[in-house]
Amino acid sequence: MRVADFIDEWVSAPYSRQKGDRKVIIPGLKKLDEECRKHFKKNFADLTEEEKTAVCDVMAKGDHFFHAFTSISAGAYYSDPRCWKALGYVGNVPSGGAFTSPPKEVLDQLGLKQTVE
Numbered sequence: 001m002r003v004a005d006f007i008d009e010w011v012s013a014p015y016s017r018q019k020g021d022r023k024v025i026i027p028g029l030k031k032l033d034e035e036c037r038k039h040f041k042k043n044f045a046d047l048t049e050e051e052k053t054a055v056c057d058v059m060a061k062g063d064h065f066f067h068a069f070t071s072i073s074a075g076a077y078y079s080d081p082r083c084w085k086a087l088g089y090v091g092n093v094p095s096g097g098a099f100t101s102p103p104k105e106v107l108d109q110l111g112l113k114q115t116v117e
Helices: 003-012 016-040 049-059 064-078 081-087 104-110
Strands: none
Touching (some): 016 049, 049 064, 064 081
C-alpha cells in the first residue's frame, strides 16, 4: 500500500481519532500547497527536493498538521513489510533452534515447576 493511500484510508475512517486527524490533515494539505504556490509558484508535488525541504522546514515549526501528517506517514511506511528492513526487523521467523526450558534457577526463583520436557 502506498503511503498516500494509507493516509486517505486513515482520514476516511469513521472513528473519533481519525475524524479529528481529518480536520487537521485536509486543511493542512491545502495550506501546504498554498505555501508552495506562494514561495515557488508550484504545487508541492512539482517542487524540487530542495524546495520541498524548504517548505517542510517552514511548515514544521509549531504546525500541528505537520506533526500529525508525518506521524501518520511514518506509521504507514513502517507498517508495510517491505519497509521493515529499514528498522532491522526480520519478522516472525524461526529462531533456528529448539526451544529450551528456562534454567532451574529461574524457575525456582519464580516458584514455578517445569511441566513440559
